[in-house]
Amino acid sequence: MNSKKQIVEALAKVLPAEITAEQITKLIEKPKTSDLGDYAFPTFILAKTMHKAPNMIAEELVGQMDQTGFEKIVNTGAYINFFLDKAAFSDAILKEVLKEQDNYGNQNEGSGNVPIDMSSPNIAKPMSMGHLRSTVIGNSIAKILTKLGYSPIKINHLGDWGTQFGKLIVGYKMWGSKEDVEKDPINNLLKYYVRFHKEAEEKPELDDEARAWFKKMEDGDKEALALWTWFRSLSLSEFQKIYTRLGVEFDSFNGEAFYNDKMDAVIDTLEEKNLLKESQGAEIVDLSDLDLSPALIKKTDGATLYITRDLAAAIYRKNTYNFVKSLYVVGSEQSEHFKKLKAVLKMMGYDWSDDIHHIEFGLITNGGKKLSTRKGRVILLENVLNDAVDLAKKQIEEKNPDLKDKDQVAESVGVGAVVFHDLKNERRDSFDFNLEEVVRFEGETGPYVQYTNARALSILRKAGDVDFDGDLTLADPEAWDTLKMIQEFPEILSRAGRIYEPSVIAKYALKLAKSFNQYYAHSKILTEDDGRVARLALVKSVTIVLQISLALLGVKAPEEM
Numbered sequence: 001m002n003s004k005k006q007i008v009e010a011l012a013k014v015l016p017a018e019i020t021a022e023q024i025t026k027l028i029e030k031p032k033t034s035d036l037g038d039y040a041f042p043t044f045i046l047a048k049t050m051h052k053a054p055n056m057i058a059e060e061l062v063g064q065m066d067q068t069g070f071e072k073i074v075n076t077g078a079y080i081n082f083f084l085d086k087a088a089f090s091d092a093i094l095k096e097v098l099k100e101q102d103n104y105g106n107q108n109e110g111s112g113n114v115p116i117d118m119s120s121p122n123i124a125k126p127m128s129m130g131h132l133r134s135t136v137i138g139n140s141i142a143k144i145l146t147k148l149g150y151s152p153i154k155i156n157h158l159g160d161w162g163t164q165f166g167k168l169i170v171g172y173k174m175w176g177s178k179e180d181v182e183k184d185p186i187n188n189l190l191k192y193y194v195r196f197h198k199e200a201e202e203k204p205e206l207d208d209e210a211r212a213w214f215k216k217m218e219d220g221d222k223e224a225l226a227l228w229t230w231f232r233s234l235s236l237s238e239f240q241k242i243y244t245r246l247g248v249e250f251d252s253f254n255g256e257a258f259y260n261d262k263m264d265a266v267i268d269t270l271e272e273k274n275l276l277k278e279s280q281g282a283e284i285v286d287l288s289d290l291d292l293s294p295a296l297i298k299k300t301d302g303a304t305l306y307i308t309r310d311l312a313a314a315i316y317r318k319n320t321y322n323f324v325k326s327l328y329v330v331g332s333e334q335s336e337h338f339k340k341l342k343a344v345l346k347m348m349g350y351d352w353s354d355d356i357h358h359i360e361f362g363l364i365t366n367g368g369k370k371l372s373t374r375k376g377r378v379i380l381l382e383n384v385l386n387d388a389v390d391l392a393k394k395q396i397e398e399k400n401p402d403l404k405d406k407d408q409v410a411e412s413v414g415v416g417a418v419v420f421h422d423l424k425n426e427r428r429d430s431f432d433f434n435l436e437e438v439v440r441f442e443g444e445t446g447p448y449v450q451y452t453n454a455r456a457l458s459i460l461r462k463a464g465d466v467d468f469d470g471d472l473t474l475a476d477p478e479a480w481d482t483l484k485m486i487q488e489f490p491e492i493l494s495r496a497g498r499i500y501e502p503s504v505i506a507k508y509a510l511k512l513a514k515s516f517n518q519y520y521a522h523s524k525i526l527t528e529d530d531g532r533v534a535r536l537a538l539v540k541s542v543t544i545v546l547q548i549s550l551a552l553l554g555v556k557a558p559e560e561m
């Protein structure tokens, strides 16, 4: 069922042979208003080859075209306007969706392993809104790529190594206690961390102490490693609570520490290829030819760095997964880091570095201000989710006080609202977070899409058993917009995957929900006999496509709300 293909074929028969089907496909437009048809083809580019005015060309071509399979083909000025045969179109698309169900839109666009580096919070710090973005964007991209034929591998590259652990150990030893940490691990660890930074401003010797503790960690000191292991496992179980609420699972938790024994090999290769240079006692790779600052591989004291671990991780992933591409869902502020990472890999002779893509995203701000762990200006993700769920619950109490499983539905709606809000924005854009706006049941929100789906499901419940086997021709002009959107879904999905952009799906879901609500307002779906089965098939198809879309975003679809 591909109406665009049908148009390309009709055009190819009358256009000069040197214009390829691919070129034709690219030129086809969607008219602004439906009175100009479903698709239009501009003839301007033909003027040169055909030596005629575009509107004459349009008129002439229309005269030559075979109109079977279309309601009509006409010319308007320089455009050829195509009106699809609504009866045939509706029957075909509804049958296809009902047959494919959850598999509707599945494609074989590609195959092979695609590691996705996502979430990757830092141990001993609360998971921030930025890590939420990485988590939900990564999760959604994984689902989209799966539907397109790829095999994603979700990797949580935990920030579980680095000088911050030295700081934490110093802070813990000075101000902490076992009991406090056990009572409220993340908050107390964060407290030591924030206090460390405040006090280190006056007492820089604290920084030296912290460096020394991290060095001990790298040298395998027992006490240092025991504290580290303890902080790590406490943090991880806190993070796990959030992942469970978000419904996100990982294939690997190999964080930075995992690469400790894999960096020597990287440094050896860098040396062999003569890429390491000494600079003020440190080892660097000079990237000035590429207009990038040097990649700092080893500090003066021998300690390795973030990028050293990322080099080891990139190579490990290639060797382990033999990926077709390797994605890193990390904020835009690290774009320089990923440029350097790719550049150094390339210099090492790894041409597959071209398959590495930094899937960057913007900041979530609070009142326009950047959030910062060091300054203690954090929004705790857990609180955000709890507040969202409370707000959802309040609205459910008002709208549907008798609903069963109110708490569970409120959880799906509240958490879903936060996730949806994050994904509906193009990932590179920064946006402000305002809870009231996020959890509204009307407007461009997740709850609006969920609510539309629940309402459509309730129509189907009222309809009882319906046999969809017969003719599903739906001639209602009000249904046309919704039908066409359903048919566009596979194209939307493939676009979302090509540009790694879940917002394409979120925006589509909003549009489809809106279009369906309009249809619902203007049509007697249940009460009129004539065409009832086809109308219900449309309702059913809408629920299928809305549910696929929500699932692709990692948002639940409650049956009632």
Ligand code: ARG
Binding pocket: 117, 120, 121, 122, 157, 158, 159, 310, 313, 328, 330
């Ligand atoms: N832990 C880092 C942070 O919070 C993100 C890690 C991203 N992944 C990577 N392979 N560098 O900033």
